[in-house]
Amino acid sequence: MNFVEELRWRGMIHDLTPGTEEYLSKGMGTAYVGIDPTADSLHIGHLVSVMILKHFQQCGHKPIALVGGATGMIGDPSGKSLERNLLDETTLRHNQEAIKKQLSRLLDFESDAKNAACLVNNYDWMKELSFLGFIRDIGKLITVNYMMAKDSVKKRFEGDGEGMSFTEFTYQLVQGYDFVHLFETMECKMQLGGSDQWGNITTGTELIRRKLGAEAYGLTCPLIKKADGTKFGKTESGNIWLDARYTSPYKFYQFWLNTSDEDAKSYIRIFTMLGREEIDALIAEQDAAPHLRPLQKRLAEEVTCMVHSRGEWEKAVEASQILFGGSTAEALRGLDEETLLAVFEGVPTFKVAASDIDGANFVDFMVEKAPVFPSKGELRKLIQGGGVSLNKEKVEDAARAISSADLIAGKYLLVQKGKKNYYLIVAE
RNA sequence: GGGGGAGUACCAGAGUGGCCAAAUGGGACAGACUGUAAAUCUGUUGGCGCACGCCUUCGGUGGUUCGAAUCCAUCCUCCCCCA
Numbered sequence: 001m002n003f004v005e006e007l008r009w010r011g012m013i014h015d016l017t018p019g020t021e022e023y024l025s026k027g028m029g030t031a032y033v034g035i036d037p038t039a040d041s042l043h044i045g046h047l048v049s050v051m052i053l054k055h056f057q058q059c060g061h062k063p064i065a066l067v068g069g070a071t072g073m074i075g076d077p078s079g080k081s082l083e084r085n086l087l088d089e090t091t092l093r094h095n096q097e098a099i100k101k102q103l104s105r106l107l108d109f110e111s112d113a114k115n116a117a118c119l120v121n122n123y124d125w126m127k128e129l130s131f132l133g134f135i136r137d138i139g140k141l142i143t144v145n146y147m148m149a150k151d152s153v154k155k156r157f158e159g160d161g162e163g164m165s166f167t168e169f170t171y172q173l174v175q176g177y178d179f180v181h182l183f184e185t186m187e188c189k190m191q192l193g194g195s196d197q198w199g200n201i202t203t204g205t206e207l208i209r210r211k212l213g214a215e216a217y218g219l220t221c222p223l224i225k226k227a228d229g230t231k232f233g234k235t236e237s238g239n240i241w242l243d244a245r246y247t248s249p250y251k252f253y254q255f256w257l258n259t260s261d262e263d264a265k266s267y268i269r270i271f272t273m274l275g276r277e278e279i280d281a282l283i284a285e286q287d288a289a290p291h292l293r294p295l296q297k298r299l300a301e302e303v304t305c306m307v308h309s310r311g312e313w314e315k316a317v318e319a320s321q322i323l324f325g326g327s328t329a330e331a332l333r334g335l336d337e338e339t340l341l342a343v344f345e346g347v348p349t350f351k352v353a354a355s356d357i358d359g360a361n362f363v364d365f366m367v368e369k370a371p372v373f374p375s376k377g378e379l380r381k382l383i384q385g386g387g388v389s390l391n392k393e394k395v396e397d398a399a400r401a402i403s404s405a406d407l408i409a410g411k412y413l414l415v416q417k418g419k420k421n422y423y424l425i426v427a428e
Numbered sequence: 429g430g431g432g433g434a435g436u437a438c439c440a441g442a443g444u445g446g447c448c449a450a451a452u453g454g455g456a457c458a459g460a461c462u463g464u465a466a467a468u469c470u471g472u473u474g475g476c477g478c479a480c481g482c483c484u485u486c487g488g489u490g491g492u493u494c495g496a497a498u499c500c501a502u503c504c505u506c507c508c509c510c511a
Contacts, residue, residue: 258464290463292463293463296465323464324464375474375476376476377478378457378472380478381458381472381473381478382457385457387472417457418458420464
Protein backbone atom coordinates (compact mmCIF):
# COMPACT_ATOMS: atom_id res chain seq x y z
CA MET A 1 0.00 0.00 0.00
CA ASN A 2 1.29 3.44 -0.92
CA PHE A 3 1.40 5.74 2.07
CA VAL A 4 1.17 9.00 0.17
CA GLU A 5 -1.64 7.71 -2.01
CA GLU A 6 -3.47 6.49 1.06
CA LEU A 7 -3.28 9.86 2.77
CA ARG A 8 -4.11 11.70 -0.39
CA TRP A 9 -7.54 10.18 -0.90
CA ARG A 10 -8.25 10.65 2.76
CA GLY A 11 -7.58 14.34 2.39
CA MET A 12 -4.77 14.25 4.88
CA ILE A 13 -2.02 15.90 2.89
CA HIS A 14 -1.43 19.59 3.01
CA ASP A 15 2.11 19.75 1.79
CA LEU A 16 4.98 17.43 1.14
CA THR A 17 8.60 17.85 0.19
CA PRO A 18 9.76 16.79 -3.27
CA GLY A 19 11.07 13.25 -3.45
CA THR A 20 8.95 11.99 -0.58
CA GLU A 21 7.09 9.41 -2.63
CA GLU A 22 10.27 8.16 -4.19
CA TYR A 23 11.89 7.74 -0.79
CA LEU A 24 8.99 5.70 0.52
CA SER A 25 8.81 3.57 -2.59
CA LYS A 26 12.29 2.23 -1.97
CA GLY A 27 11.29 0.07 0.95
CA MET A 28 10.74 0.68 4.61
CA GLY A 29 10.93 4.33 5.52
CA THR A 30 11.15 5.86 8.94
CA ALA A 31 9.32 8.98 10.05
CA TYR A 32 8.54 10.76 13.23
CA VAL A 33 5.93 13.06 14.68
CA GLY A 34 6.61 15.39 17.55
CA ILE A 35 4.17 15.69 20.40
CA ASP A 36 4.24 18.52 22.87
CA PRO A 37 3.75 17.24 26.40
CA THR A 38 1.78 20.23 27.63
CA ALA A 39 -0.75 18.07 29.48
CA ASP A 40 -0.78 14.55 30.85
CA SER A 41 -3.19 13.39 28.19
CA LEU A 42 -3.47 13.68 24.45
CA HIS A 43 -6.57 15.32 23.06
CA ILE A 44 -8.26 14.69 19.77
CA GLY A 45 -6.20 17.40 18.14
CA HIS A 46 -3.26 15.06 18.52
CA LEU A 47 -5.23 12.22 17.06
CA VAL A 48 -4.60 13.33 13.50
CA SER A 49 -0.86 12.96 13.88
CA VAL A 50 -1.32 9.61 15.51
CA MET A 51 -3.55 8.45 12.68
CA ILE A 52 -0.87 9.44 10.21
CA LEU A 53 1.64 7.36 12.13
CA LYS A 54 -0.83 4.49 12.13
CA HIS A 55 -1.17 4.63 8.37
CA PHE A 56 2.55 4.96 8.06
CA GLN A 57 3.02 1.79 10.05
CA GLN A 58 0.30 -0.03 8.17
CA CYS A 59 2.04 0.78 4.91
CA GLY A 60 5.07 -1.06 6.16
CA HIS A 61 7.08 1.88 7.41
CA LYS A 62 8.48 2.54 10.83
CA PRO A 63 6.82 5.26 12.89
CA ILE A 64 8.52 7.12 15.69
CA ALA A 65 6.66 9.19 18.23
CA LEU A 66 8.83 11.87 19.68
CA VAL A 67 7.73 13.26 22.99
CA GLY A 68 9.05 16.77 23.17
CA GLY A 69 10.42 16.85 26.67
CA ALA A 70 13.08 19.33 25.67
CA THR A 71 11.16 21.30 23.09
CA GLY A 72 8.25 21.41 25.48
CA MET A 73 10.47 23.31 27.83
CA ILE A 74 10.89 25.99 25.21
CA GLY A 75 7.49 26.23 23.63
CA ASP A 76 6.70 26.19 19.96
CA PRO A 77 5.83 29.68 18.75
CA SER A 78 3.96 28.34 15.69
CA GLY A 79 0.40 29.47 15.71
CA LYS A 80 0.86 31.42 18.90
CA SER A 81 0.75 35.15 19.10
CA LEU A 82 2.00 35.36 22.65
CA GLU A 83 5.07 34.13 24.41
CA ARG A 84 4.49 30.67 25.84
CA ASN A 85 4.71 29.75 29.46
CA LEU A 86 7.40 27.28 30.28
CA LEU A 87 6.73 23.96 31.92
CA ASP A 88 8.89 22.70 34.71
CA GLU A 89 10.71 19.43 34.48
CA THR A 90 8.63 17.47 36.97
CA THR A 91 5.43 18.28 35.15
CA LEU A 92 7.01 17.40 31.85
CA ARG A 93 8.21 14.03 33.09
CA HIS A 94 4.79 13.22 34.43
CA ASN A 95 3.10 14.26 31.19
CA GLN A 96 5.52 12.26 29.10
CA GLU A 97 4.79 9.09 31.00
CA ALA A 98 1.05 9.51 30.60
CA ILE A 99 1.33 10.25 26.90
CA LYS A 100 3.54 7.24 26.34
CA LYS A 101 0.89 5.05 27.85
CA GLN A 102 -1.81 6.43 25.59
CA LEU A 103 0.27 6.14 22.46
CA SER A 104 1.14 2.56 23.12
CA ARG A 105 -2.55 1.68 22.77
CA LEU A 106 -2.84 3.30 19.39
CA LEU A 107 0.31 2.10 17.67
CA ASP A 108 2.05 -1.23 17.59
CA PHE A 109 5.12 -0.92 19.77
CA GLU A 110 5.22 -4.53 20.84
CA SER A 111 5.54 -6.76 17.82
CA ASP A 112 8.80 -8.15 16.52
CA ALA A 113 8.13 -6.68 13.12
CA LYS A 114 10.89 -4.57 11.71
CA ASN A 115 8.58 -1.62 11.58
CA ALA A 116 7.44 -1.71 15.18
CA ALA A 117 6.73 1.77 16.46
CA CYS A 118 9.23 3.45 18.62
CA LEU A 119 9.05 6.14 21.25
CA VAL A 120 11.74 8.63 21.99
CA ASN A 121 12.08 11.68 24.12
CA ASN A 122 14.21 14.50 22.87
CA TYR A 123 15.11 15.47 26.39
CA ASP A 124 17.32 12.39 26.47
CA TRP A 125 19.71 13.79 23.91
CA MET A 126 19.08 17.46 24.41
CA LYS A 127 20.11 17.45 28.02
CA GLU A 128 23.60 16.31 27.02
CA LEU A 129 24.00 19.09 24.55
CA SER A 130 25.96 22.12 25.67
CA PHE A 131 24.98 25.57 24.62
CA LEU A 132 28.39 26.13 23.11
CA GLY A 133 28.25 22.85 21.23
CA PHE A 134 24.85 23.67 19.91
CA ILE A 135 25.65 27.10 18.56
CA ARG A 136 28.90 25.79 17.04
CA ASP A 137 27.51 22.70 15.35
CA ILE A 138 24.00 23.74 14.55
CA GLY A 139 23.75 27.49 14.82
CA LYS A 140 26.50 27.94 12.27
CA LEU A 141 24.55 26.09 9.62
CA ILE A 142 21.53 28.31 9.41
CA THR A 143 21.31 32.03 8.89
CA VAL A 144 19.10 34.25 10.93
CA ASN A 145 17.72 35.51 7.64
CA TYR A 146 16.47 32.01 6.88
CA MET A 147 14.93 31.65 10.29
CA MET A 148 13.24 35.03 10.13
CA ALA A 149 11.59 34.15 6.85
CA LYS A 150 9.43 31.51 8.54
CA ASP A 151 5.81 32.41 8.87
CA SER A 152 5.68 31.48 12.51
CA VAL A 153 8.46 33.94 13.22
CA LYS A 154 7.41 36.65 10.80
CA LYS A 155 4.01 36.94 12.37
CA ARG A 156 5.54 37.74 15.68
CA PHE A 157 7.56 40.56 14.23
CA GLU A 158 4.64 42.17 12.49
CA GLY A 159 1.39 43.38 13.89
CA ASP A 160 -0.11 42.48 17.23
CA GLY A 161 1.81 40.02 19.42
CA GLU A 162 4.29 41.26 21.93
CA GLY A 163 7.54 40.35 20.30
CA MET A 164 9.34 37.09 20.68
CA SER A 165 12.01 35.93 23.07
CA PHE A 166 15.32 34.53 21.89
CA THR A 167 14.24 31.25 23.41
CA GLU A 168 11.25 30.90 21.14
CA PHE A 169 13.19 32.15 18.18
CA THR A 170 15.61 29.29 18.70
CA TYR A 171 12.81 26.75 18.83
CA GLN A 172 12.99 25.82 15.18
CA LEU A 173 16.68 25.04 15.48
CA VAL A 174 16.07 22.81 18.46
CA GLN A 175 13.32 20.95 16.66
CA GLY A 176 15.51 20.83 13.58
CA TYR A 177 18.23 19.28 15.63
CA ASP A 178 15.86 16.52 16.71
CA PHE A 179 15.46 15.65 13.09
CA VAL A 180 19.23 15.61 12.58
CA HIS A 181 19.65 13.42 15.63
CA LEU A 182 17.00 10.91 14.57
CA PHE A 183 18.42 10.90 11.06
CA GLU A 184 21.83 9.99 12.37
CA THR A 185 20.85 7.52 15.04
CA MET A 186 17.73 5.88 13.64
CA GLU A 187 17.90 6.54 9.91
CA CYS A 188 14.76 8.57 10.28
CA LYS A 189 14.50 10.55 7.09
CA MET A 190 11.07 11.98 7.37
CA GLN A 191 9.03 14.18 9.65
CA LEU A 192 5.26 14.35 9.77
CA GLY A 193 3.03 16.91 11.41
CA GLY A 194 0.25 19.45 11.14
CA SER A 195 0.48 22.21 8.59
CA ASP A 196 1.61 24.61 11.30
CA GLN A 197 4.76 22.52 11.58
CA TRP A 198 5.83 23.06 7.98
CA GLY A 199 8.33 25.77 8.87
CA ASN A 200 9.92 23.72 11.61
CA ILE A 201 10.09 20.65 9.42
CA THR A 202 11.83 22.41 6.57
CA THR A 203 14.34 23.91 8.97
CA GLY A 204 15.10 20.31 9.88
CA THR A 205 15.51 19.12 6.32
CA GLU A 206 17.69 22.14 5.64
CA LEU A 207 19.89 21.34 8.62
CA ILE A 208 20.27 17.77 7.45
CA ARG A 209 21.21 18.92 3.99
CA ARG A 210 23.86 21.32 5.30
CA LYS A 211 25.25 19.18 8.07
CA LEU A 212 25.09 15.72 6.53
CA GLY A 213 24.71 16.52 2.88
CA ALA A 214 21.71 14.24 2.80
CA GLU A 215 18.13 14.49 1.69
CA ALA A 216 15.29 14.37 4.22
CA TYR A 217 11.56 14.63 3.75
CA GLY A 218 8.52 16.13 5.34
CA LEU A 219 4.78 15.82 5.06
CA THR A 220 2.10 17.89 6.73
CA CYS A 221 -1.62 17.41 7.04
CA PRO A 222 -4.18 20.18 6.95
CA LEU A 223 -5.54 21.53 10.17
CA ILE A 224 -8.88 19.95 10.85
CA LYS A 225 -11.74 22.36 10.39
CA LYS A 226 -15.39 22.18 11.08
CA ALA A 227 -17.83 23.07 8.34
CA ASP A 228 -19.25 25.91 10.39
CA GLY A 229 -15.83 27.44 10.86
CA THR A 230 -15.56 26.86 14.59
CA LYS A 231 -12.59 25.19 16.10
CA PHE A 232 -12.33 21.44 15.90
CA GLY A 233 -11.99 19.39 19.03
CA LYS A 234 -13.36 21.91 21.46
CA THR A 235 -16.72 21.97 23.09
CA GLU A 236 -18.17 24.40 25.57
CA SER A 237 -16.71 22.25 28.28
CA GLY A 238 -13.26 22.39 26.71
CA ASN A 239 -11.01 19.95 24.96
CA ILE A 240 -11.95 16.41 24.13
CA TRP A 241 -9.30 14.31 25.80
CA LEU A 242 -8.30 10.74 25.20
CA ASP A 243 -7.97 10.14 28.91
CA ALA A 244 -11.22 8.85 30.40
CA ARG A 245 -10.54 10.85 33.53
CA TYR A 246 -10.89 14.11 31.60
CA THR A 247 -13.46 13.13 28.99
CA SER A 248 -15.63 10.15 29.79
CA PRO A 249 -15.96 7.53 27.05
CA TYR A 250 -19.63 8.46 26.88
CA LYS A 251 -18.83 12.12 26.19
CA PHE A 252 -16.16 11.05 23.78
CA TYR A 253 -18.63 8.88 21.91
CA GLN A 254 -21.17 11.67 21.92
CA PHE A 255 -18.67 14.10 20.49
CA TRP A 256 -18.21 12.01 17.39
CA LEU A 257 -21.87 11.13 17.15
CA ASN A 258 -22.76 14.79 17.08
CA THR A 259 -20.56 15.79 14.17
CA SER A 260 -22.38 17.40 11.29
CA ASP A 261 -23.01 15.39 8.13
CA GLU A 262 -20.48 17.36 6.19
CA ASP A 263 -17.76 16.99 8.78
CA ALA A 264 -18.49 13.32 9.30
CA LYS A 265 -17.66 12.67 5.65
CA SER A 266 -14.16 13.97 6.07
CA TYR A 267 -13.63 12.80 9.65
CA ILE A 268 -14.41 9.21 8.84
CA ARG A 269 -11.57 9.24 6.36
CA ILE A 270 -9.20 10.91 8.74
CA PHE A 271 -9.99 9.28 12.06
CA THR A 272 -10.79 5.72 11.07
CA MET A 273 -8.81 3.08 9.25
CA LEU A 274 -11.82 2.05 7.17
CA GLY A 275 -11.10 1.42 3.51
CA ARG A 276 -12.26 3.44 0.58
CA GLU A 277 -15.07 1.13 -0.54
CA GLU A 278 -16.51 0.87 2.92
CA ILE A 279 -16.45 4.62 3.42
CA ASP A 280 -18.03 5.27 0.03
CA ALA A 281 -20.75 2.81 0.90
CA LEU A 282 -21.37 4.52 4.23
CA ILE A 283 -21.56 7.91 2.59
CA ALA A 284 -24.05 6.57 0.07
CA GLU A 285 -26.05 5.13 2.93
CA GLN A 286 -25.93 8.45 4.72
CA ASP A 287 -27.17 10.32 1.67
CA ALA A 288 -30.01 7.85 1.26
CA ALA A 289 -31.14 7.95 4.87
CA PRO A 290 -29.56 10.93 6.58
CA HIS A 291 -31.77 10.74 9.66
CA LEU A 292 -30.34 7.34 10.56
CA ARG A 293 -26.85 8.83 10.64
CA PRO A 294 -24.93 5.70 9.69
CA LEU A 295 -21.80 7.78 9.17
CA GLN A 296 -21.73 9.37 12.59
CA LYS A 297 -22.58 6.10 14.27
CA ARG A 298 -19.81 4.25 12.54
CA LEU A 299 -17.34 7.08 13.08
CA ALA A 300 -18.14 7.20 16.78
CA GLU A 301 -17.90 3.44 17.05
CA GLU A 302 -14.55 3.18 15.31
CA VAL A 303 -12.90 6.01 17.19
CA THR A 304 -14.29 5.10 20.59
CA CYS A 305 -13.20 1.48 20.20
CA MET A 306 -9.78 2.55 19.08
CA VAL A 307 -9.14 5.05 21.84
CA HIS A 308 -11.01 3.36 24.67
CA SER A 309 -12.31 -0.15 24.09
CA ARG A 310 -15.20 -2.06 22.60
CA GLY A 311 -16.61 -2.49 26.09
CA GLU A 312 -16.62 1.26 26.69
CA TRP A 313 -18.22 1.80 23.33
CA GLU A 314 -21.03 -0.62 24.18
CA LYS A 315 -21.61 1.18 27.45
CA ALA A 316 -21.69 4.52 25.69
CA VAL A 317 -24.24 3.26 23.17
CA GLU A 318 -26.37 1.85 25.92
CA ALA A 319 -26.20 5.08 27.88
CA SER A 320 -27.08 7.05 24.78
CA GLN A 321 -30.13 4.92 24.20
CA ILE A 322 -31.34 5.48 27.71
CA LEU A 323 -30.65 9.18 27.58
CA PHE A 324 -31.88 9.93 24.09
CA GLY A 325 -33.91 6.91 23.02
CA GLY A 326 -37.13 8.55 24.13
CA SER A 327 -36.97 6.77 27.42
CA THR A 328 -39.63 7.60 29.93
CA ALA A 329 -39.81 8.20 33.63
CA GLU A 330 -40.93 4.60 34.07
CA ALA A 331 -37.96 3.25 32.18
CA LEU A 332 -35.70 5.35 34.33
CA ARG A 333 -37.26 4.05 37.48
CA GLY A 334 -36.88 0.54 36.19
CA LEU A 335 -33.10 0.82 36.17
CA ASP A 336 -31.16 -0.80 38.91
CA GLU A 337 -28.64 1.24 40.77
CA GLU A 338 -25.64 -0.25 39.02
CA THR A 339 -26.91 0.47 35.51
CA LEU A 340 -27.98 3.92 36.55
CA LEU A 341 -24.55 4.77 37.83
CA ALA A 342 -22.91 3.34 34.74
CA VAL A 343 -25.14 5.36 32.45
CA PHE A 344 -24.54 8.55 34.33
CA GLU A 345 -20.88 8.07 34.83
CA GLY A 346 -19.14 11.34 34.22
CA VAL A 347 -22.31 13.37 34.67
CA PRO A 348 -21.87 16.16 37.21
CA THR A 349 -22.96 14.83 40.55
CA PHE A 350 -24.10 16.62 43.68
CA LYS A 351 -24.31 15.06 47.09
CA VAL A 352 -26.95 16.13 49.56
CA ALA A 353 -28.18 14.92 52.91
CA ALA A 354 -31.18 12.63 52.60
CA SER A 355 -32.91 14.62 55.30
CA ASP A 356 -32.86 17.72 53.08
CA ILE A 357 -35.06 16.13 50.46
CA ASP A 358 -38.49 15.79 51.97
CA GLY A 359 -40.71 18.79 51.47
CA ALA A 360 -38.01 20.98 50.02
CA ASN A 361 -38.98 23.52 47.43
CA PHE A 362 -37.56 22.47 44.07
CA VAL A 363 -36.12 25.82 43.13
CA ASP A 364 -34.53 26.50 46.50
CA PHE A 365 -33.14 23.01 46.65
CA MET A 366 -31.51 23.13 43.22
CA VAL A 367 -29.75 26.38 43.96
CA GLU A 368 -28.93 26.10 47.64
CA LYS A 369 -28.53 22.43 48.52
CA ALA A 370 -27.43 21.03 45.19
CA PRO A 371 -26.04 23.96 43.20
CA VAL A 372 -27.02 22.69 39.79
CA PHE A 373 -28.17 26.16 38.81
CA PRO A 374 -26.42 29.41 39.66
CA SER A 375 -29.47 31.46 40.55
CA LYS A 376 -33.10 31.02 41.37
CA GLY A 377 -34.11 33.61 38.82
CA GLU A 378 -32.41 31.74 36.05
CA LEU A 379 -33.90 28.45 37.13
CA ARG A 380 -37.40 29.93 37.29
CA LYS A 381 -37.02 31.34 33.82
CA LEU A 382 -35.81 28.01 32.51
CA ILE A 383 -38.76 26.25 34.09
CA GLN A 384 -41.13 28.78 32.54
CA GLY A 385 -39.53 28.06 29.19
CA GLY A 386 -39.97 24.34 29.68
CA GLY A 387 -36.27 23.67 29.89
CA VAL A 388 -35.98 21.74 33.11
CA SER A 389 -36.83 18.13 33.82
CA LEU A 390 -36.74 16.07 36.96
CA ASN A 391 -36.45 12.34 36.43
CA LYS A 392 -37.27 12.75 32.74
CA GLU A 393 -40.50 14.62 33.48
CA LYS A 394 -40.78 18.30 32.70
CA VAL A 395 -41.00 20.52 35.71
CA GLU A 396 -44.15 22.52 35.04
CA ASP A 397 -44.47 24.44 38.25
CA ALA A 398 -41.60 26.43 39.71
CA ALA A 399 -43.18 26.19 43.12
CA ARG A 400 -43.30 22.41 43.22
CA ALA A 401 -41.83 20.57 46.15
CA ILE A 402 -39.74 17.46 46.13
CA SER A 403 -39.98 14.49 48.41
CA SER A 404 -38.33 11.17 48.93
CA ALA A 405 -40.96 9.71 46.61
CA ASP A 406 -39.10 11.38 43.77
CA LEU A 407 -35.93 9.45 44.48
CA ILE A 408 -34.90 6.79 42.03
CA ALA A 409 -33.60 3.61 43.62
CA GLY A 410 -34.15 5.35 46.91
CA LYS A 411 -31.32 7.83 46.59
CA TYR A 412 -31.00 9.52 43.21
CA LEU A 413 -32.55 12.50 41.52
CA LEU A 414 -31.95 13.09 37.84
CA VAL A 415 -32.13 16.71 36.79
CA GLN A 416 -31.98 17.86 33.19
CA LYS A 417 -31.27 21.29 31.86
CA GLY A 418 -32.44 21.18 28.30
CA LYS A 419 -32.09 17.91 26.50
CA LYS A 420 -28.46 17.19 26.80
CA ASN A 421 -27.33 18.42 30.20
CA TYR A 422 -27.81 15.94 32.96
CA TYR A 423 -27.09 16.32 36.64
CA LEU A 424 -27.27 13.58 39.19
CA ILE A 425 -28.11 14.28 42.78
CA VAL A 426 -27.27 11.68 45.37
CA ALA A 427 -29.01 11.68 48.71
CA GLU A 428 -26.95 10.23 51.48
C1' G B 429 6.97 67.36 25.50
C1' G B 430 2.26 69.37 22.73
C1' G B 431 -2.82 68.34 20.98
C1' G B 432 -7.16 65.21 20.61
C1' G B 433 -10.30 60.91 21.76
C1' A B 434 -12.17 56.76 24.52
C1' G B 435 -13.33 53.60 28.89
C1' U B 436 -21.08 51.00 29.34
C1' A B 437 -23.44 44.01 30.82
C1' C B 438 -19.87 37.75 27.96
C1' C B 439 -18.16 40.67 23.37
C1' A B 440 -19.14 44.66 19.98
C1' G B 441 -21.72 49.05 20.48
C1' A B 442 -26.03 52.99 21.42
C1' G B 443 -27.43 56.11 25.30
C1' U B 444 -25.09 62.32 27.17
C1' G B 445 -29.88 64.79 33.90
C1' G B 446 -35.56 61.56 35.40
C1' C B 447 -39.62 57.49 30.58
C1' C B 448 -32.32 53.29 31.99
C1' A B 449 -31.39 47.12 34.70
C1' A B 450 -29.67 50.45 30.21
C1' A B 451 -31.33 50.30 22.50
C1' U B 452 -29.24 47.10 18.74
C1' G B 453 -26.14 43.11 16.89
C1' G B 454 -23.23 38.84 18.03
C1' G B 455 -22.47 34.99 21.44
C1' A B 456 -24.53 31.85 25.17
C1' C B 457 -28.72 29.16 27.34
C1' A B 458 -33.71 27.27 26.68
C1' G B 459 -38.40 26.06 23.69
C1' A B 460 -40.71 24.51 18.85
C1' C B 461 -39.32 21.85 14.44
C1' U B 462 -35.77 17.70 13.62
C1' G B 463 -31.81 13.09 13.14
C1' U B 464 -28.93 14.02 19.95
C1' A B 465 -27.63 17.51 12.80
C1' A B 466 -27.98 22.09 9.94
C1' A B 467 -31.24 25.99 8.85
C1' U B 468 -35.44 28.58 10.71
C1' C B 469 -38.83 30.69 14.25
C1' U B 470 -39.71 31.99 19.62
C1' G B 471 -38.15 33.09 24.60
C1' U B 472 -34.27 34.24 28.27
C1' U B 473 -29.58 36.62 29.12
C1' G B 474 -27.46 41.45 37.06
C1' G B 475 -29.40 39.47 42.01
C1' C B 476 -33.50 38.74 45.28
C1' G B 477 -39.66 36.03 48.08
C1' C B 478 -39.72 38.20 40.55
C1' A B 479 -46.96 40.39 36.88
C1' C B 480 -45.89 46.87 37.57
C1' G B 481 -41.50 45.83 44.40
C1' C B 482 -36.50 46.05 46.45
C1' C B 483 -31.05 45.78 46.06
C1' U B 484 -26.23 46.07 43.21
C1' U B 485 -24.33 47.83 38.37
C1' C B 486 -22.14 51.99 33.11
C1' G B 487 -13.02 52.52 34.69
C1' G B 488 -11.76 54.21 40.48
C1' U B 489 -12.79 57.98 44.14
C1' G B 490 -15.17 62.30 45.74
C1' G B 491 -18.78 66.12 44.63
C1' U B 492 -23.26 69.05 42.32
C1' U B 493 -28.62 67.71 42.25
C1' C B 494 -35.01 66.03 44.84
C1' G B 495 -32.77 62.68 41.06
C1' A B 496 -26.48 60.90 37.55
C1' A B 497 -24.27 55.94 32.87
C1' U B 498 -25.28 61.12 31.60
C1' C B 499 -22.85 67.38 34.89
C1' C B 500 -18.11 68.86 37.85
C1' A B 501 -13.24 67.56 40.18
C1' U B 502 -9.52 64.13 40.56
C1' C B 503 -6.98 59.61 39.77
C1' C B 504 -6.14 55.15 36.74
C1' U B 505 -6.05 52.71 31.90
C1' C B 506 -6.13 52.61 26.61
C1' C B 507 -5.97 54.80 21.61
C1' C B 508 -4.80 58.52 17.79
C1' C B 509 -2.15 62.84 15.79
C1' C B 510 2.12 66.29 16.07
C1' A B 511 7.31 66.76 18.00
